[in-house]
Amino acid sequence: EAQVTQNPRYLITVTGKKLTVTCSQNMNHEYMSWYRQDPGLGLRQIYYSMNVEVTDKGDVPEGYKVSRKEKRNFPLILESPSPNQTSLYFCASSRQGEGYEQYFGPGTRLTVT
Protein backbone atom coordinates (compact mmCIF):
# COMPACT_ATOMS: atom_id res chain seq x y z
CA GLU A 1 0.00 0.00 0.00
CA ALA A 2 1.31 3.43 -0.99
CA GLN A 3 1.69 5.51 2.12
CA VAL A 4 3.54 8.10 4.13
CA THR A 5 4.28 7.14 7.71
CA GLN A 6 5.23 9.38 10.61
CA ASN A 7 6.45 8.55 14.07
CA PRO A 8 5.61 9.21 16.76
CA ARG A 9 1.94 10.12 16.35
CA TYR A 10 1.83 11.89 19.70
CA LEU A 11 4.68 13.39 21.68
CA ILE A 12 4.83 15.41 24.88
CA THR A 13 8.23 16.80 25.73
CA VAL A 14 9.91 19.57 27.70
CA THR A 15 11.57 22.73 26.54
CA GLY A 16 15.08 22.19 25.25
CA LYS A 17 15.03 18.42 24.89
CA LYS A 18 16.07 17.51 21.34
CA LEU A 19 13.63 15.41 19.39
CA THR A 20 13.23 13.90 15.94
CA VAL A 21 10.03 13.13 14.10
CA THR A 22 10.54 10.53 11.41
CA CYS A 23 8.86 10.47 8.01
CA SER A 24 9.06 7.72 5.44
CA GLN A 25 7.38 7.14 2.07
CA ASN A 26 7.26 4.03 -0.10
CA MET A 27 6.30 5.62 -3.41
CA ASN A 28 9.79 6.58 -4.64
CA HIS A 29 8.78 10.24 -4.58
CA GLU A 30 11.43 12.87 -5.15
CA TYR A 31 9.65 15.72 -3.34
CA MET A 32 9.05 15.67 0.41
CA SER A 33 7.87 18.39 2.73
CA TRP A 34 7.06 19.20 6.34
CA TYR A 35 4.13 21.35 7.43
CA ARG A 36 2.73 22.56 10.70
CA GLN A 37 -0.97 23.12 11.21
CA ASP A 38 -2.17 25.66 13.75
CA PRO A 39 -5.69 26.97 14.47
CA GLY A 40 -6.42 30.08 12.46
CA LEU A 41 -3.18 29.78 10.48
CA GLY A 42 -3.86 26.75 8.33
CA LEU A 43 -0.99 24.73 6.92
CA ARG A 44 2.44 26.33 6.77
CA GLN A 45 5.47 24.82 5.12
CA ILE A 46 8.56 24.34 7.30
CA TYR A 47 11.09 22.72 4.95
CA TYR A 48 10.99 20.85 1.71
CA SER A 49 13.32 18.61 -0.26
CA MET A 50 13.49 18.22 -4.00
CA ASN A 51 15.61 15.07 -3.81
CA VAL A 52 18.39 13.40 -1.82
CA GLU A 53 20.72 15.98 -0.27
CA VAL A 54 18.61 18.87 -1.67
CA THR A 55 16.61 20.76 0.94
CA ASP A 56 15.33 24.31 1.27
CA LYS A 57 13.47 26.48 3.73
CA GLY A 58 9.76 26.92 3.59
CA ASP A 59 7.79 29.72 5.18
CA VAL A 60 8.48 28.95 8.87
CA PRO A 61 11.88 27.20 9.17
CA GLU A 62 13.13 28.82 12.39
CA GLY A 63 13.86 26.27 15.11
CA TYR A 64 13.77 23.26 12.80
CA LYS A 65 16.30 21.19 10.86
CA VAL A 66 15.86 18.50 8.26
CA SER A 67 18.03 16.05 6.36
CA ARG A 68 17.51 13.92 3.28
CA LYS A 69 20.15 11.22 3.17
CA GLU A 70 17.87 8.63 1.59
CA LYS A 71 15.08 9.15 -0.87
CA ARG A 72 12.41 7.54 1.30
CA ASN A 73 13.17 9.32 4.59
CA PHE A 74 12.87 12.96 5.60
CA PRO A 75 13.20 13.44 9.38
CA LEU A 76 12.29 16.69 11.13
CA ILE A 77 14.64 17.67 13.95
CA LEU A 78 13.90 20.10 16.76
CA GLU A 79 17.26 20.78 18.40
CA SER A 80 15.86 22.80 21.29
CA PRO A 81 12.06 22.71 21.28
CA SER A 82 10.11 25.62 22.70
CA PRO A 83 6.41 25.92 23.64
CA ASN A 84 5.65 27.89 20.46
CA GLN A 85 6.49 24.73 18.51
CA THR A 86 3.49 22.96 20.02
CA SER A 87 1.53 22.06 16.92
CA LEU A 88 0.25 19.35 14.60
CA TYR A 89 2.93 18.35 12.10
CA PHE A 90 2.42 16.70 8.72
CA CYS A 91 4.90 15.14 6.35
CA ALA A 92 4.02 14.89 2.68
CA SER A 93 5.55 13.54 -0.52
CA SER A 94 4.90 13.80 -4.23
CA ARG A 95 6.43 13.23 -7.59
CA GLN A 96 8.48 16.14 -8.84
CA GLY A 97 7.05 18.51 -11.39
CA GLU A 98 3.94 20.47 -12.20
CA GLY A 99 0.55 19.05 -11.42
CA TYR A 100 1.40 16.24 -9.00
CA GLU A 101 -0.59 16.00 -5.79
CA GLN A 102 0.94 15.48 -2.38
CA TYR A 103 0.39 12.42 -0.20
CA PHE A 104 0.20 13.19 3.49
CA GLY A 105 1.13 11.26 6.57
CA PRO A 106 -1.31 10.89 9.48
CA GLY A 107 0.23 13.70 11.51
CA THR A 108 2.26 14.07 14.69
CA ARG A 109 0.77 16.03 17.55
CA LEU A 110 3.61 17.63 19.50
CA THR A 111 3.25 19.36 22.86
CA VAL A 112 6.22 21.21 24.34
CA THR A 113 5.85 22.20 27.99
Place this chain on the structure above:
Amino acid sequence: GNSVTQMEGPVTLSEEAFLTINCTYTATGYPSLFWYVQYPGEGLQLLLKATKADDKGSNKGFEATYRKETTSFHLEKGSVQVSDSAVYFCALSRWSGGYQKVTFGIGTKLQVIP
Protein backbone atom coordinates in the same frame (compact mmCIF):
# COMPACT_ATOMS: atom_id res chain seq x y z
CA GLY B 1 5.19 35.50 -3.60
CA ASN B 2 2.38 33.01 -4.06
CA SER B 3 -0.72 33.11 -1.88
CA VAL B 4 -4.08 31.38 -1.54
CA THR B 5 -7.12 33.01 0.05
CA GLN B 6 -10.15 31.16 1.36
CA MET B 7 -12.62 31.78 4.16
CA GLU B 8 -11.93 30.03 7.44
CA GLY B 9 -15.48 29.29 8.39
CA PRO B 10 -17.00 27.33 9.92
CA VAL B 11 -19.54 26.94 7.18
CA THR B 12 -22.66 25.25 8.53
CA LEU B 13 -25.15 23.71 6.12
CA SER B 14 -28.11 21.42 6.34
CA GLU B 15 -27.93 18.07 4.60
CA GLU B 16 -28.69 18.29 0.85
CA ALA B 17 -27.84 22.01 0.71
CA PHE B 18 -25.65 23.47 -2.03
CA LEU B 19 -22.03 24.14 -1.10
CA THR B 20 -19.64 26.78 -2.37
CA ILE B 21 -16.25 27.43 -0.82
CA ASN B 22 -14.41 30.28 -2.49
CA CYS B 23 -10.72 30.13 -3.28
CA THR B 24 -8.66 32.81 -4.99
CA TYR B 25 -4.94 32.78 -5.61
CA THR B 26 -1.98 34.94 -6.49
CA ALA B 27 0.89 33.39 -8.39
CA THR B 28 3.22 34.07 -11.25
CA GLY B 29 2.79 31.98 -14.34
CA TYR B 30 0.41 29.06 -14.45
CA PRO B 31 0.21 27.07 -11.23
CA SER B 32 -1.60 23.81 -10.70
CA LEU B 33 -4.55 24.06 -8.31
CA PHE B 34 -5.78 21.55 -5.77
CA TRP B 35 -8.48 20.96 -3.19
CA TYR B 36 -7.54 18.74 -0.27
CA VAL B 37 -9.88 17.44 2.43
CA GLN B 38 -9.01 16.67 6.04
CA TYR B 39 -11.40 14.48 8.00
CA PRO B 40 -11.26 14.66 11.80
CA GLY B 41 -8.08 13.12 13.19
CA GLU B 42 -6.60 12.39 9.79
CA GLY B 43 -4.06 13.81 7.37
CA LEU B 44 -4.98 15.68 4.22
CA GLN B 45 -5.99 13.80 1.10
CA LEU B 46 -6.49 15.00 -2.43
CA LEU B 47 -10.08 15.76 -3.36
CA LEU B 48 -9.58 17.12 -6.88
CA LYS B 49 -7.16 19.09 -8.99
CA ALA B 50 -6.79 21.11 -12.19
CA THR B 51 -3.55 21.77 -13.98
CA LYS B 52 -4.45 24.37 -16.60
CA ALA B 53 -6.92 27.16 -17.25
CA ASP B 54 -10.55 26.12 -17.80
CA ASP B 55 -9.89 22.59 -16.54
CA LYS B 56 -12.58 21.22 -14.26
CA GLY B 57 -11.61 18.86 -11.49
CA SER B 58 -14.28 16.58 -10.03
CA ASN B 59 -14.55 13.82 -7.45
CA LYS B 60 -17.23 12.46 -5.10
CA GLY B 61 -19.76 15.02 -6.37
CA PHE B 62 -17.41 17.95 -5.78
CA GLU B 63 -16.30 20.17 -8.65
CA ALA B 64 -13.99 23.13 -9.18
CA THR B 65 -13.02 25.00 -12.35
CA TYR B 66 -9.66 26.69 -12.89
CA ARG B 67 -10.53 30.28 -13.81
CA LYS B 68 -7.43 32.16 -14.86
CA GLU B 69 -9.25 35.43 -15.61
CA THR B 70 -10.54 35.66 -12.03
CA THR B 71 -7.64 33.68 -10.45
CA SER B 72 -10.16 31.46 -8.72
CA PHE B 73 -10.81 27.79 -8.03
CA HIS B 74 -14.10 27.66 -6.12
CA LEU B 75 -15.26 24.34 -4.72
CA GLU B 76 -18.91 23.33 -5.26
CA LYS B 77 -21.17 20.43 -4.45
CA GLY B 78 -24.83 20.23 -5.31
CA SER B 79 -26.03 18.29 -2.27
CA VAL B 80 -23.86 17.87 0.81
CA GLN B 81 -24.05 14.97 3.23
CA VAL B 82 -23.18 14.72 6.90
CA SER B 83 -20.15 12.65 5.87
CA ASP B 84 -18.78 15.69 4.00
CA SER B 85 -18.10 17.41 7.32
CA ALA B 86 -14.36 18.14 7.23
CA VAL B 87 -11.80 20.88 6.66
CA TYR B 88 -11.18 21.79 3.03
CA PHE B 89 -7.88 23.29 1.87
CA CYS B 90 -7.25 25.04 -1.41
CA ALA B 91 -3.64 24.86 -2.59
CA LEU B 92 -1.45 25.78 -5.51
CA SER B 93 1.76 24.25 -6.81
CA ARG B 94 4.23 26.13 -8.89
CA TRP B 95 7.24 24.59 -10.59
CA SER B 96 9.84 27.25 -11.34
CA GLY B 97 13.59 27.23 -11.84
CA GLY B 98 13.88 23.56 -10.92
CA TYR B 99 12.08 24.08 -7.64
CA GLN B 100 8.55 23.22 -6.61
CA LYS B 101 6.72 25.52 -4.23
CA VAL B 102 3.41 24.53 -2.68
CA THR B 103 1.16 27.06 -0.94
CA PHE B 104 -1.96 26.23 1.07
CA GLY B 105 -4.93 28.32 2.07
CA ILE B 106 -6.01 28.61 5.67
CA GLY B 107 -8.60 25.82 5.39
CA THR B 108 -12.40 26.06 5.57
CA LYS B 109 -14.25 23.98 8.12
CA LEU B 110 -17.55 22.57 6.87
CA GLN B 111 -20.20 21.30 9.24
CA VAL B 112 -23.20 19.52 7.75
CA ILE B 113 -26.14 18.97 10.07
CA PRO B 114 -28.88 16.36 9.52
